[in-house]
Amino acid sequence: MRRPGQWIALVRLGLVAVAIVDVSVTDFAHGYRAWAWFVVGFFGASALCSAWVARLELSRASRLRARVAAIVLDGISVVGFIAVFSYQPSQPYRALYLLPILEAALRFGLVGGFLGAVTWVSSSVSLMCSGPAFRCGRRSSASW
Secondary structure, eight states, rough: OOHHHHHHHHHHHHHHHHHHHHHOOOOOOOTTTHHHHHHHHHHHHHHHHHHHHHSSOOHHHHHHHHHHHHHHHHHHHHHHHHHHHHTTTTOOGGGGGHHHHHHHHHHHHHHHHHHHHHHHHHHHHHHHHHSSSTTTEEEOOOOO
């Protein structure tokens, strides 16, 4: 019987294959294709690393750190995928925003889901407020 972490690692590896196909068949706007492949490579590397760590026998504290690191890496990948598909006017990839919250809830229960949501939303708001969508305190037309 596999542990939950090993199943999640297999799902991640399957999603890498989906991401490769998606990026391969998408007609990107100028300048986005290279970044898309960079994000796929980052996601693939983090998925392989997570799969390797899931197979190790770790102490309770090390397992906790590995789970948190995997969720953070998935969150970084989600931000990357949302960014590389942001040129699309009604991109369906914005729903990926919920995956790190869901993953935190699955791994750490209600408390993990709540802390994941608070952390994810607050970090996203701070990124959006400091990013190119805001200039001189006013939102530009190219917003989230």
